[in-house]
Amino acid sequence: MSNFSLKNMMTRQDVLGFLVLAILLLVIMPLSMDIIRLTQFGKYLSFAFVAVGLVLCWGYGGILSLGQGVFYGLGGYALAMFLKLEASSPENTAIQSTPGIPDFMDWNRITELPWFWEPFNSFTFSVLAILIVPTIFAYFIGFAMFKRRVGGVYFAIITQAISAILTILIIGQQGYTGGVNGITDLRTLLGWNIRSDYASYVFYFVCVALLFVCLFIAQFITKSKLGRILVAMRGQEDRVRFSGYDVANFKIFVFCVGAAFAAVGGAMFTLQEKFMSPSFVGIVPSIEMVIFCAVGGRLSILGAVYGAIVVNVAKTYFGESFPELWLFAMGALFIGVVLAFPDGLAGVYQKYCAPTVDRFLDKAPVFKRYSGDSSYSPSEPAKAS
Amino acid sequence: MNAVAAKATNTDFVLAVEGLTVSFDGFKAVDDLSFYVDEKEIRVIIGPNGAGKTTVLDLICGRTKATSGSVKFRNKELTTLKEHEIVKAGVGRKFQNPSIYEDLTVFENLELCYPRGRNVFGALFFKRDAKVISKVREVAEMINLKDELESQADLLSHGQKQWLEIGMLLIQDPDLLMLDEPVAGMSVTERKQTAELLRRITNDRSVIVIEHDMQFVAEIADHVTVMHQGKILAEGSAEKVKQDPKVIEVYLGH
Ligand SMILES: Nc1ncnc2c1ncn2[C@@H]1O[C@H](COP(=O)(O)OP(=O)(O)OP(=O)(O)O)[C@@H](O)[C@H]1O
Numbered sequence A: 001m002s003n004f005s006l007k008n009m010m011t012r013q014d015v016l017g018f019l020v021l022a023i024l025l026l027v028i029m030p031l032s033m034d035i036i037r038l039t040q041f042g043k044y045l046s047f048a049f050v051a052v053g054l055v056l057c058w059g060y061g062g063i064l065s066l067g068q069g070v071f072y073g074l075g076g077y078a079l080a081m082f083l084k085l086e087a088s089s090p091e092n093t094a095i096q097s098t099p100g101i102p103d104f105m106d107w108n109r110i111t112e113l114p115w116f117w118e119p120f121n122s123f124t125f126s127v128l129a130i131l132i133v134p135t136i137f138a139y140f141i142g143f144a145m146f147k148r149r150v151g152g153v154y155f156a157i158i159t160q161a162i163s164a165i166l167t168i169l170i171i172g173q174q175g176y177t178g179g180v181n182g183i184t185d186l187r188t189l190l191g192w193n194i195r196s197d198y199a200s201y202v203f204y205f206v207c208v209a210l211l212f213v214c215l216f217i218a219q220f221i222t223k224s225k226l227g228r229i230l231v232a233m234r235g236q237e238d239r240v241r242f243s244g245y246d247v248a249n250f251k252i253f254v255f256c257v258g259a260a261f262a263a264v265g266g267a268m269f270t271l272q273e274k275f276m277s278p279s280f281v282g283i284v285p286s287i288e289m290v291i292f293c294a295v296g297g298r299l300s301i302l303g304a305v306y307g308a309i310v311v312n313v314a315k316t317y318f319g320e321s322f323p324e325l326w327l328f329a330m331g332a333l334f335i336g337v338v339l340a341f342p343d344g345l346a347g348v349y350q351k352y353c354a355p356t357v358d359r360f361l362d363k364a365p366v367f368k369r370y371s372g373d374s375s376y377s378p379s380e381p382a383k384a385s
Numbered sequence B: 001m002n003a004v005a006a007k008a009t010n011t012d013f014v015l016a017v018e019g020l021t022v023s024f025d026g027f028k029a030v031d032d033l034s035f036y037v038d039e040k041e042i043r044v045i046i047g048p049n050g051a052g053k054t055t056v057l058d059l060i061c062g063r064t065k066a067t068s069g070s071v072k073f074r075n076k077e078l079t080t081l082k083e084h085e086i087v088k089a090g091v092g093r094k095f096q097n098p099s100i101y102e103d104l105t106v107f108e109n110l111e112l113c114y115p116r117g118r119n120v121f122g123a124l125f126f127k128r129d130a131k132v133i134s135k136v137r138e139v140a141e142m143i144n145l146k147d148e149l150e151s152q153a154d155l156l157s158h159g160q161k162q163w164l165e166i167g168m169l170l171i172q173d174p175d176l177l178m179l180d181e182p183v184a185g186m187s188v189t190e191r192k193q194t195a196e197l198l199r200r201i202t203n204d205r206s207v208i209v210i211e212h213d214m215q216f217v218a219e220i221a222d223h224v225t226v227m228h229q230g231k232i233l234a235e236g237s238a239e240k241v242k243q244d245p246k247v248i249e250v251y252l253g254h
């Protein structure tokens, strides 16, 4: 791996961007907010995982998925199932007619733990399931669609249908899934109280750390030849085949990566909010996730994080005061951004701030030696003509 | 022709096209076409607009699926392969409209076509090493774009885009190179440079060129195939074909 130096992977603007985000998330936010607000902020960050994945799928690969909620949900549910089983020990559930199973099962007159719940007694299995189940599911969807060259709008509609189906399934199978309320009342993780302030701080930092892992993976992908193949595919899919690449495999790959990121985000949601419900799986949340990405800038992985934060903050304040208007506002925001700022916040930054920052960096002694060439990247929206 | 057809399955030929037919909703754009391309031969296909020339290339490179017939490249059946497999087998194709990756730089366009790291993980861990860089430089030099390596490809002139696409093929190093109207839309100087370039690159491989410019054709062709309405109208040397009354009537006459 020594071939892949920092310099090849990041321009100095990228380095600065990562540093600023790290300081914001690791220092400024924890110092300026109480733990309740910080946990809420951590929830916003759990959506940033999805948005970063969408930058890869949609921004780079041109694959618009309107069903990322599916993977977010699968990741979130995998962890919630583990935590729920831990919370449903026979002692805790002694008053149930069948002690030792989750309460909602008991209410639905289920007397035995369903087979697919069994493995979630294992922490290791559950952690692996968070990553593997959504990724495999994405692989099958991707394989079935992309090998047949289904793409564009058709693919978007199919992903929507899948998220609708999964929501209906979860809500309909109340006894097995917790139904519309989801899986709630989670208490401990390996015997450790997850409701303490201390735990909330730990989870917030875990969430930020994992977000940075995803950001680095995404950065690595976008700067690799694979990233450039995706850019090429977005415009000239047919041509890429004649450069000797099996286009479907590349699409399947980024779709799987996007799914895995979303799943980690879902698990981070469960961990911080202590529940998971079908309201994060369906069509509306899935579309919201695309909006986070669009607002941040489809081509900017850091922009996606800010997009998720900004839209969620707006949703919290605006949505709390005018809940019935929020969906319209969101729609208007999406259309407005697409028309006025097709490259989102990142595009605005590139156009108005980046030149100044660059001049500043030229003078900064630390960055002077790190003379990455910021004009070289194919991914930046450099066509600001 | 019959003597050639008899050789059908045993092939010393680089490319053997036999009985190739494609029909679009009943319209036969290519109709029972057979021809053979030799090692290191330069074959030029001419014919009026809509004759089916581009479609023949589409069929060979897998872009369009044949209704019937076979295409054998070094004895390997191509009609059942996918596009990228045909590329890997050693067939490269330039499109009629320059088709390059406009969002990428010239360097990246060429690098992307370098035949290494073509699967997902190969591409992810592809290393831009000295070998790649020197090969890209070498090709850029040939196609007169060595000063444009860092430019975004959509900023190139039309002629430069055509060269870039030729360069993208060269770096693939195909055994069979197919060029669809490589000098179309070029200025006189660019045309000359391109002819020069083609002469250099066609030395050590078989080439199929589609071209309308008869002077250009006469200069480069070993054999000329004239197509009309999906069928072969005439075949032979440029001289012979030029004098064929049928060819003069449907094509050269205008
Ligand atoms: N995918 C397709 N579907 C339907 N018809 C097609 C398709 N591709 C080609 N054709 C038709 O087949 C015929 C041959 O087209 P082709 O492009 O091969 O001609 P050409 O010889 O390359 O002409 P030109 O000199 O104008 O490039 C045309 O009538 C065209 O309309």
Ligand SMILES: [Mg+2]
Pocket (backbone or CB within 6 Å): B053, B054, B055, B096, B180
């Ligand atoms: Mg044509």
